Every structure is written in structure tokens, then in C-alpha cells.
Amino acid sequence: xxxxxxxxxxxxxxxxxxxxxxxxxxxxxxxxxxxxxxxxxxxxxxxxxxxxxxxxxxxxxxxxxxxxxxxxxxxxxxxxxxxxxxxxxxxxxxxxxxxxxxxxxxxxxxxxxxxxxxxxxxxxxxxxxxxxxxxxxxxxxxxxxxxxxxxxxxxxxxxxxxxxxxxxxxxxxxxxxxxxxxxxxxxxxxxxxxxxxxxxxxxxxxxxxxxxxxxxxxxxxxxxxxxxxxxxxxxxxxxxxxxxxxxxxxxxxxxxxxxxxxxxxxxxxxxxxxxxxxxxxxxxxxxxxxxxxxxxxxxxxxxxxxxxxxxxxxxxxxxxxxxxxxxxxxxxxxxxxxxxxxxxxxxxxxxxxxxxxxxxxxxxxxxxxxxxxxxxxxxxxxxxxxxxxxxxxxxxxxxxxxxxxxxxxxxxxxxxxxxxxxxxxxxxxxxxxxxxxxxxxxxxxxxxxxxxxxxxxxxxxxxxxxxxxxxxxxxxxxxxxxxxxxxxxxxxxxxxxxxxxxxxxxxxxxxxxxxxxxxxxxxxxxxxxxxxxxxxxxxxxxxxxxxxxxxxxxxxxxxxxxxxxxxxxxxxxxxxxxxxxxxxxxxxxxxxxxxxxxxxxxxxxxxxxxxxxxxxxxxxxxxxxxxxxxxxxxxxxxxxxxxxxxxxxxxxxxxxxxxxxxxxxxxxxxxxxxxxxxxxxxxxxxxxxxxxxxxxxx
Numbered sequence: 001x002x003x004x005x006x007x008x009x010x011x012x013x014x015x016x017x018x019x020x021x022x023x024x025x026x027x028x029x030x031x032x033x034x035x036x037x038x039x040x041x042x043x044x045x046x047x048x049x050x051x052x053x054x055x056x057x058x059x060x061x062x063x064x065x066x067x068x069x070x071x072x073x074x075x076x077x078x079x080x081x082x083x084x085x086x087x088x089x090x091x092x093x094x095x096x097x098x099x100x101x102x103x104x105x106x107x108x109x110x111x112x113x114x115x116x117x118x119x120x121x122x123x124x125x126x127x128x129x130x131x132x133x134x135x136x137x138x139x140x141x142x143x144x145x146x147x148x149x150x151x152x153x154x155x156x157x158x159x160x161x162x163x164x165x166x167x168x169x170x171x172x173x174x175x176x177x178x179x180x181x182x183x184x185x186x187x188x189x190x191x192x193x194x195x196x197x198x199x200x201x202x203x204x205x206x207x208x209x210x211x212x213x214x215x216x217x218x219x220x221x222x223x224x225x226x227x228x229x230x231x232x233x234x235x236x237x238x239x240x241x242x243x244x245x246x247x248x249x250x251x252x253x254x255x256x257x258x259x260x261x262x263x264x265x266x267x268x269x270x271x272x273x274x275x276x277x278x279x280x281x282x283x284x285x286x287x288x289x290x291x292x293x294x295x296x297x298x299x300x301x302x303x304x305x306x307x308x309x310x311x312x313x314x315x316x317x318x319x320x321x322x323x324x325x326x327x328x329x330x331x332x333x334x335x336x337x338x339x340x341x342x343x344x345x346x347x348x349x350x351x352x353x354x355x356x357x358x359x360x361x362x363x364x365x366x367x368x369x370x371x372x373x374x375x376x377x378x379x380x381x382x383x384x385x386x387x388x389x390x391x392x393x394x395x396x397x398x399x400x401x402x403x404x405x406x407x408x409x410x411x412x413x414x415x416x417x418x419x420x421x422x423x424x425x426x427x428x429x430x431x432x433x434x435x436x437x438x439x440x441x442x443x444x445x446x447x448x449x450x451x452x453x454x455x456x457x458x459x460x461x462x463x464x465x466x467x468x469x470x471x472x473x474x475x476x477x478x479x480x481x482x483x484x485x486x487x488x489x490x491x492x493x494x495x496x497x498x499x500x501x502x503x504x505x506x507x508x509x510x511x512x513x514x515x516x517x518x519x520x521x522x523x524x525x526x527x528x529x530x531x532x533x534x535x536x537x538x539x540x541x542x543x544x545x546x547x548x549x550x551x552x553x554x555x556x557x558x559x560x561x562x563x564x565x566x567x568x569x570x571x572x573x574x575x576x577x578x579x580x581x582x583x584x585x586x587x588x589x590x591x592x593x594x595x596x597x598x599x600x601x602x603x604x605x606x607x608x609x610x611x612x613x614x615x616x617x618x619x620x621x622x623x624x625x626x627x628x629x630x631x632x633x634x635x636x637x638x639x640x641x642x643x644x645x646x647x648x649x650x651x652x653x654x655x656x657x658x659x660x661x662x663x664x665x666x667x668x669x670x671x672x673x674x675x676x677x678x679x680x681x682x683x684x685x686x687x688x689x690x691x692x693x694x695x696x697x698x
Contacts, residue, residue, distance in 0.1 A: 026280055027199050030094065031208060033275035034192045035215040037101055041185050042219025043226070044108050044265035044650065045073070046385075050227025050377040053363055054258040058121065058235065059114075059171040060605065060613030063360075063597050068592035070359055072175045074586030076107075076182020081579045084187045086327055086572050093191040094279035094393070101273035103184030106444055108266035108514065110177030114170035115259035120236045122608075123253055124471060139486035139494060139503060140465035182582075190574040197562060197570060199282075210396020210555045217389030224362075224381030224610040226264065231256035231374035246499050249553040250372045251524060252616045253605075254471065307443040335571055339564045339652045344580055346638050347557075350417070351585035353634035356593035357627075363597075363628055367618045369536045379540065387544040391551030399556050409560045410649055413553030414642050420550035421635050423542060427628050430539045432532035434620045435525065437474075437482045438489070440602050441619075444508050461508035462490040470606040472616045475521035484528045484603065489521050499523060564652065596626045 028172035055064050082097065169291065196208050234245055235255040247254050335341065361384075365376040395412075398404075404412060434441040439457040457469045475486050483489035483506075490507030502520050509519040565573045600622040601615035 027196075028276065030195060030279055031212065032194070033094075033272070033279065034097075034188070035212050037097065037188050037192070038212055038216030038274070038588065039219040039222075040101070040269040041104060041188060042216045043103065043223040044181065044262075044269055046220035046223030047227050047261045047265050048073070048111075049359055050224050050231070050362060051258040051261065051382070053366060053373050054231065054235075054255050055171070055174065056614045057253060058255045058258065059174075060607050060611075061171060062612070062614065063363075063594035064591055065171070065594075067359070067592070067594035068169060069175050069178060070590040071587040072178040073182040073185075076179040076184075077186050077582040078182075078579065078587070081186045081575050083189070084190070084575065086330075086575065092281045093187075093195050094276040095280070096187045097191055098273045098276035100184045100187040101269055101276070104181050104436040105184075105266045105273070107177045107180030107182075107184060107269035108262050108269055110176050110180060112259040112262035112266070113177070114173045114233075117173075118170050120239060121255055124473065138463070140467075140490060186578075189578060190571055193562075193574055194571040197548060207396055207400050209558065210393055210399075212388050213555065213558075214393040214396075216386060217392060220385045221381045221389070223265070224377045224385060226261045226380060228374045228378035230258060230261045231372070231377060233257040233260065235259075235605060236472045243498060246501070246523060248499075249374055252474075254373070256373065266627075293628060327423065330519055330569065331576075334569050334576065336534045337565060339645070340561070340573060342641060343561055343564065343650055346641045346645060347577070347627060348581055348584045348637040349634055349641070351581045352589045353631050353638075355585055356589040356634075357631045359590045360593055360597060360627065364500070364623070367623060368620055369532060369539065370432075370435075371536075382542060383544055384547055387548040388551045391548040392554045393554045394557040398552070399559060404556060407649060408565050409556035409563075409654060410646065413557035413560065414639075414646075416549050416553035417635070418639065420546045421632065421639070423546040423549065424628075424632055426542055427539070428624070430535050430542070431624050432535065432620055433448035433618060433678065435482060436480065437484065437603070437617060438508060439484065440617065441644070442481060444511055457484055457488055459508060459511075461511045462488050465490060472603060472605050474525045475503055476524055476526040477506060477521045478519050479509055480526050481509070483521065491521060563590055564649075594629065596622065596630060600626060642670075 021235070052066050052070065055061075056063065169528065192212070193209060196212070230247055233256055234242060235257055237257055250257070362373070362376040362380055365371050365379065366373055371379075395416075398412070399409060402408070434444045438444050439459065444459040444461055457467075465487050467485065469484075469488075471485045471487070473485040474482050475489055475491070476482055477489060486494070486503045486506075489503065489509060490511075491503035492505045492507070494501055494503045496502050501523055503522075504518055505519050506519050506521050509521060561573065561577060562570060597618070598615065600619045601617075602619050603616045605613040605616050607613045
């Protein structure tokens, strides 16, 4: 199709013309700008997901509180999305998107601010005082006859320090920054997608949207890779002597340079706002969007149709009072569409499953398979996310190639989701056993399978030591059992300094091995078992396959949403869809997923003043059960709604066909009358000003 100077679109006689040739130059620029904006917002959003473990440890907070911080992004959307989607569609959409990108960048910078306001990260460890010292240090401080056997408050700071520590909650800045990021992200999707669908030919709209969504998926790839890189760098790099840091990235207390990635993501998001300032409010409308072989009479009829009137009205000056008065009736009309409402319910449930699963998947890989935060983020970025991107792009290509209608798109999306669901059930068989931690998962004699009531960090082998049960300073014994601290391992001396410290004469290790002599322990938790390492590659392969299959139905499902509603309700429908999924899935899912995961914690860390902080080790089997069970359980519920949705969709299609047939007959009759009147006028040369109303007088 080529556009003439008069604004008409003519049929391109060259069948080999590319899709891009039919695209207006400004639409090409908008596609590029929107793709970059999607990339930027996806990068910062995925980077937030990758830093969940880092934020949890840095601010010493449990998973449910991290869920609240993560869900605050959706709160920002909730505040403005309905109004932005409705009023924004009638105003200058590119400039509104530009303003949103600026707000997103400011929110991202605000998230990084706590790093520059709080003190350096401090780690409670038994070897800090021995760094750069050649003197031996005894972890087992002998208890005096009149003292308590276990002193859980011995490590607390003076009261003044406690008051200062407890009065400042710097994670509030992270929460507020995420809210601002959510407000800024609001106009990007509903206004951007509706702009493309308005000014692109209908047969190419799905492909264009698929390309934008695919490029958006590249954002999480770089987001997780950035998270992997920053997780390797110590949080206070440049401000501390790294020789004094006695933990490694594999340690449960390690915190990477989480703040650095937010500065980079904020700068990229700010750059994405620039192109939108130079784009026009509207573009020439391809009037043959609904029929590529329109005659001049048909073109005139389409231009005068209600759908075209909606698009032409967008170029008229905005009347805010009129738009406000039409809002409630328009919303009522949208919510009265049964297909749209069922689609909304299905996506809300599936988004609960998806958001909860994605939010805690890196943490699941860390805790269940013993991988570091950096490696978990790296694997998410280079293996899992590309599979999703390829699946979404393939779904758009399949929909265009086979020209799937509404029912075809619905069946395709349902089939891929169901197949991915059955594959995901295999994750239950890919489990690992718990770490062997003395007093938590195994007894001090090495017997596995302790019940909760039987767990105790105290034993006869450490009875002579003045140990705290709140410490988490793990050491790995020669018997491949982890001990919570050198003191609780009964170690009476140490040698070396810093990361090379070795603890000697550990009584509890001797008890477990039924041996005597100098048994030692080294810093850090014992690595996972070899059997678990063998299962992990199969987990990754299945994760890639299931993610690809599920994402195949992403674009067909999204186009089902766009095509099942009236053109004039498109922007509002996309906005309400985003509002509902963010409110009922994006906000609660990370919170209740995190709260349920917290119930599987076996050993909590504690803050300086004795308050409970972040979890140090989880019950692996329980974690797998609640994480996978909740994810797949929600998807099971959504499938029952899908069956009902197919019944309603069939009725909707039949009703639309009947209405179209009736309207078509009426339109043909009107055209016949008009042609008949024109012929009569031509025959009556003496009456040049003839019109249909004059027929009876002639």
C-alpha cells in the first residue's frame, strides 16, 4: 500500500514489497522509540528482581517485606493508570510516554540513594578481630561458673547504637523509588500499543506488537546480566579493604553492589524519553486497514464509519469536560463485555502465578540448588529469558502466517499454556536434599531427619563454650557437616587470618566422626551434594523448554484482548487490563509468595539489636513444595475459567457475525438507493441539482 498526496492509500502492485515499506516514517521512529522504552523499563524491572536477595540481606528484612517493596511498583501504576489510559488516548500520546520515562528514571535513581546515606555493611563474624594478626583466637569463649550457658545478647551494641539502628529504615527509599517508577511506567504500554494498532495495518499490527514485545524481553536479559555482574562486586567496593572481607559471593551474608545497577538503569531510562518529544500526536490513517481492496465509494464509507470517526476525533482539540462526562458510560460498556471480563479473570490468576514464580525464581535456584546469587542471575539472563523472547516472537509470526482469528488465537494460547503446565509438573521430581547443618537438619552425631522439636544448636560437645544461638557464621567441618558458628562447632583455637582462617580442635566434629584428635573446620558453608549438581542441568533444560512453550501463546492471547472489544474502547481496555493485573496480581503475589516462603526458614539472622532479620537457610523440600505447588495450583484454577471462556467466546462470535450480516445488508441497500438516485439525476439533465429527496417531485 502506498499513500498518495491526497492521503489515500493505494494497492501496491509489487507482491514482494516488504512490511516496512507500508510503514509511515514516523511510525517507524515510534516503533524504535517504543522498543527502546520497553527495553529500558524491562531492564530496570528485571534488575529489581535480581537484587531481591541483595536487598533482603542489606536491610536485614524477611521475604514478605521484600514482596511489599516489589509490589510497590504496581501501587504506582494503580494511582494513575485508569486516567492515563483514558485521557492519554485523547491527548498527545508520545509526549505523555516521554514524561513517564523521565519519572521512571528519577524513581530508579531514588532506589539507589540509601547506599549513600547509611553506614558501611557490617558482618558479624568470629574472625574479624584476628584479621592481619598472627595471634591465635579461640572461638570458644569459656563460660564462667556464674554465667548463663548461652548468652544471646552478648553481641549487641550499646543502647545508643541500637536506638540509632532501629530508628532508621532505609528500605523506605527503595519502596518510594519503586512507586515512582511504577507511576512513570504507566503510559508506556496502553498508549504505545494503542498508537501502533491505530496507525498500522491490521495484518501487520500483531507482528509489530510482537517485535516490540520481543525487544522488551531483551531488557530482562541485560537486567539479569547486570544483576549478575553487580552481585560479584562487594557492596562497599572502593570504600573498604577487600582483604578484610572474609566472606565469598556464595555466602548467605554476601551483599553485592546492588546500587550500581540502579544508577546504570536510571541513565538508560532517561535516554529512552528523548525520541518521544519529537513525534507527532497522530499519523495518517490507512483507511483500507479493514479492507485492502476498497473502491473509492467503500473508502468513503469506511472513513465515515464509527470506528474511523473515533480515530479522526483524536486529531480534534481535546474537550476535557466532555471526556470526563463520557468516562463512566464508556467504562460500563467495557465491563459489560463478557469475553473481556473472563479474559481479565484468567489473566489475573495466571499473572499471580507468573509474577510469584519469576520474582523468587533466582532465590529458588540459590537456596535449592546451592548456586550463588551471581550465577542464578546469569542463568536467568542467558538461558531462561531468551527462551521467552523467542517464544513470544514465534507466537506473533505464527499468528500472522496462519492468520488466526479470535477463536484460533484463543485455542492456540490455551493449548500452549496447558502443555507448559504438564511439563512444569516434572519440577517436583527434580529436588535436592537439605544441607547438613548440625543442630538444624542433622544432629551433632550426624543423624539426619530432625523434627522441629528436636532441633537444638546446643550439645554436650559445645557445653563449655559461651555461644550465641543467634549468630550465623558457618564453618564446614572435615566431616562435610556445616556448623552454625565455630563456637557451636566446639572449636577451641584458630590459625591464619582473614579468608585463610582455619579453626582447630573442634570437639563437635570429633563427636560426629567418633574420632579423637585435631579435627578442623574452614570458613563458609559446605557445598551441596554431588547428586544435586547432577539434577541441576535437567532443571535448567526443562525450565527453558516450558518457558518457550508457555510464551508461544503470549502474543495470540494479547491480540485476543485487542480484537474482542470495540476500537474506541481499545486504550481503556488495555489500561483496565493493566490496572487489574497490577492491582490483583502484581501487588499481592510477591507478598504472599514471600510470606509462604518465610514459613520454610530454618535459621533466621538477627539484627544488631536482636530483631529478626533475613533468613540464612531454608528447608529445601518444604521450599520446593510451597513454591511449585502455589505456582501450579493457581494455573490449575485458571484453566477451569478458560473452559467457560470458550463457551462465551463462541456465543460472542456468533452474535458478531449476525450483527455484521444485518448491518451489511442495510449498507448495501443504502448504497443501492444512492446509485439509483444518481442514475435518475443523470437522466434528468434539466435538473442538475437533483438529490434523492427530489425523486418524488421529479
